[in-house]
Amino acid sequence: MHAQKIRHLVVVLGDQLDRESAAFDDFDPRSDLVWMAEVAHESEKVWSTKARIAMFLAAMRHFAAALRRDGVRVVYQRVNEGDDLLSLEAALAQSLATLQPQAVILVEPGEWAVREALRLCAKPQGVALDEREDRHFLCSHGEFASHVASRRQLRMEYFYREMRRKLRVLITPSGGPEGGKWNYDAQNRKSFGKSGPVRLREPVAFEPDVLTREVIKDVNRIFPGHPGTLDDFDWPVTREQALTALRDFIDHRLANFGDHQDAMWSDEPWLYHSRLSAALNLKLLNPREVVSAAELAYREKRARLADVEGFIRQIVGWREYARGVYWQLMPGYIEGNALQADAPLPEFFWTGETDMQCLRQTLKQTLRYGYAHHIQRLMVTGLFSLLLGVNPRRIHEWYLAVYVDAVEWVELPNTLGMSQYADGGVMASKPYVASGKYIQRMSNYCDSCRYNPGKSTGEDACPFTTLYWDFLGRHEKQLQGNQRMSLQLRNLARVDSKTRRAIAVRAADLRRLYAVSSAVRRNYQ
Ligand code: FAD
Ligand code: SF4
Numbered sequence: 001m002h003a004q005k006i007r008h009l010v011v012v013l014g015d016q017l018d019r020e021s022a023a024f025d026d027f028d029p030r031s032d033l034v035w036m037a038e039v040a041h042e043s044e045k046v047w048s049t050k051a052r053i054a055m056f057l058a059a060m061r062h063f064a065a066a067l068r069r070d071g072v073r074v075v076y077q078r079v080n081e082g083d084d085l086l087s088l089e090a091a092l093a094q095s096l097a098t099l100q101p102q103a104v105i106l107v108e109p110g111e112w113a114v115r116e117a118l119r120l121c122a123k124p125q126g127v128a129l130d131e132r133e134d135r136h137f138l139c140s141h142g143e144f145a146s147h148v149a150s151r152r153q154l155r156m157e158y159f160y161r162e163m164r165r166k167l168r169v170l171i172t173p174s175g176g177p178e179g180g181k182w183n184y185d186a187q188n189r190k191s192f193g194k195s196g197p198v199r200l201r202e203p204v205a206f207e208p209d210v211l212t213r214e215v216i217k218d219v220n221r222i223f224p225g226h227p228g229t230l231d232d233f234d235w236p237v238t239r240e241q242a243l244t245a246l247r248d249f250i251d252h253r254l255a256n257f258g259d260h261q262d263a264m265w266s267d268e269p270w271l272y273h274s275r276l277s278a279a280l281n282l283k284l285l286n287p288r289e290v291v292s293a294a295e296l297a298y299r300e301k302r303a304r305l306a307d308v309e310g311f312i313r314q315i316v317g318w319r320e321y322a323r324g325v326y327w328q329l330m331p332g333y334i335e336g337n338a339l340q341a342d343a344p345l346p347e348f349f350w351t352g353e354t355d356m357q358c359l360r361q362t363l364k365q366t367l368r369y370g371y372a373h374h375i376q377r378l379m380v381t382g383l384f385s386l387l388l389g390v391n392p393r394r395i396h397e398w399y400l401a402v403y404v405d406a407v408e409w410v411e412l413p414n415t416l417g418m419s420q421y422a423d424g425g426v427m428a429s430k431p432y433v434a435s436g437k438y439i440q441r442m443s444n445y446c447d448s449c450r451y452n453p454g455k456s457t458g459e460d461a462c463p464f465t466t467l468y469w470d471f472l473g474r475h476e477k478q479l480q481g482n483q484r485m486s487l488q489l490r491n492l493a494r495v496d497s498k499t500r501r502a503i504a505v506r507a508a509d510l511r512r513l514y515a516v517s518s519a520v521r522r523n524y525q
Contacts, residue, residue, distance in 0.1 A: 010023050014059070018284075022132035036075070039079070050229060055404040059282050062237050080222070160313060201252050205234035212233070232368055264358075322410045326408070344515050347514075356451065357446065387470070399411050434468065
C-alpha cells in the first residue's frame with residue numbers, strides 16, 4: 001500500500017472529525033494518507049468515564065469508515081490493552097518513521113499540551129509540519145486578541161454583541177439586536193414550580209450499530225475499572241446522526257429551551273437541552289449550521305426570541321468566549337488558584353454515593369450518560385467544590401474526565417474560571433456562590449433530601465448552606481472590593497458571631513468528612 005512515496009500524512013485527531021476542515025483542502029487520494037490513532041493514554045491521563053471514551057472512539061471509527069468508503073486511504077491504529085503509556089505524539093513519531101511522508105498536515109489541536117507535543121514530534125524526523133487554522137470556530141485567535149486589546153476588562157456580554165454584529169445573527173436590517181435587546185437572560189431562569197416539567201418528550205436516541213457495539217465491547221474490555229457504564233450509550237456518533245439530533249432539538253425542545261434553561265428535576269437529565277455539545281466539539285456539527293437552524297425557527301415563528309437568543313448566546317457567546325480565553329491565557333491559565341483552594345475532591349464524585357440528593361442525582365446521571373446540563377455542572381457539582389474549597393486542578397481533571405463533550409479548550413475556562421473563580425474573575429465577574437436555597441428554588445431535589453436547605457447549623461443543616469456562609473466568611477476580605485458581592489457580604493455581616501462560630505465548626509467537620517478517601521478513588525495528585 002505504501003510503496004509509492006507519501007506526499008501528505010493528514011493527521012485527524014479525535015475531535016477533528018470534519019470533512020470540511022482545512023486538513024482536506026488540498027487532499028489528493030493518490031498521494032496522501034489520513035492518519036488516526038486511538039491512544040489509551042488520552043483516556044488515562046484523566047480517569048475518563050466509559051461514556052467519554054466510547055463517544056470519541058465510536059465517532060472516530062465511523063469517520064474513518066466513511067473516509068474509506070469515499071476512497072481515502074486511512075492508517076488507523078486501534079486501542080489495545082497494555083499500550084496505555086504510548087502518547088499521541090509517540091504513536092505519531094512511530095508512524096512518521098515508518099511512513100516517511102514529505103509533510104504532515106495538521107489542523108491546530110484543541111488542547112495546548114497536545115499542540116505543543118505534536119509540534120515537537122515532527123522536528124526530529126525532519127518532516128515538515130503544516131499546521132492549519134481550525135475553521136470550525138466563529139472567532140479566530142487574531143480576532144479574539146483584537147477584542148482583548150480593545151478592552152480594559154474582559155466580559156462575555158461585549159464579546160457576544162461583537163460576534164452577533166459580525167455574524168449578523170438575530171440582527172435587524174438597521175443593525176440593532178432583534179427585539180431591541182441583546183440578552184434575554186432574565187427570562188431564562190424559571191423553575192418548574194411544584195408540579196414539574198410537562199410534556200417531556202424523549203430526545204432522539206441512536207441505537208448502537210455494529211461499529212459502536214464493537215467500541216462498547218472494547219471499552220469494557222480495555223478500560224474495565226473506569227467510571228460509569230455504557231448500558232445507555234445512545235449518543236450521535238456520525239454526521240448524519242448529529243444532523244438528526246439537531247433537527248430533533250429544533251423541532252421538539254428549542255421552543256421551551258429559554259424559560260427553563262436553569263431548571264433541574266429529579267430523574268430528568270435532558271429537559272429541554274439540546275444534547276449537541278459532544279457533536280459540536282468532535283466537529284460532527286458546525287456551529288454555523290446550528291445557529292442558522294435556531295434562527296430560522298425564530299424567523300418562521302416556531303420558537304420565541306427569548307428561547308432562540310438564549311440558545312444562540314451559548315454557542316456564539318459562551319462557547320467562543322471560552323475558547324478565546326483558553327488560547328489567550330494558556331499555558332499559565334491552568335495553574336490559576338485565586339482562592340487558594342487545596343481540599344481533595346470528595347470520593348463520591350466518582351460514585352454518586354452521597355446522601356445529598358442534588359449531588360446524588362447529578363453525579364449518578366453523569367456516570368450513567370456522561371452528561372449533566374449546565375446548571376447541574378455549575379450550581380451543583382461546581383458550586384459544591386467551590387464552597388468546599390477543592391483544589392481547582394483536581395476538579396478540572398474530574399470535569400475533563402466525566403462528560404462526553406469534555407475537551408480542554410471549553411472545559412477548563414468553564415471549570416477553573418466560571419465555576420471555581422480560580423482565574424480571579426476572567427470568565428465570571430464574581431464567584432458563583434449560593435446556598436442550598438438556590439438549588440431548592442431551581443429543582444425538586446431538596447424535597448427528597450434528608451437535609452434542610454434553610455439551615456446552616458445543626459444535624460440536618462444543608463451542607464451547601466453551611467459551606468456557603470463559611471465560604472463568605474473565609475473569603476470576606478478578598479471579596480470586599482467586588483461590587484457584585486456586596487449584597488451577599490452585607491447579609492453575612494448580619495450573622496451573629498455565635499452562629500458564625502457554629503458554622504465554621506460544622507464546615508470544618510464537613511471538610512474532614514469529605515476528605516476521607518478509600519480504594520475507589522484514583523489518585524492523580
Ligand atoms: P445546551 O444547554 O443545549 O446548550 C447549547 C450549546 O451551547 C451546547 O451544546 C454547547 O455547545 C454550548 N454551551 C452551553 N453552555 C456553554 C458554556 N458555558 N461554555 C461553552 N459552551 C456552552 N461544555 C462543553 O462543551 N464541554 C465541556 O467540557 C464543558 N465543561 C463544563 C464544565 C463546567 C464546570 C461547566 C459549568 C460547564 C461546562 N460546559 C462544557 C458548558 C455546558 O455545561 C455544556 O456545554 C452543556 O451542558 C452541554 O449540554 P447541551 O449540549 O445539552 O447544552
Ligand atoms: Fe442539596 Fe441541600 Fe437540597 Fe439536599 S437540601 S438536595 S444537599 S441543596
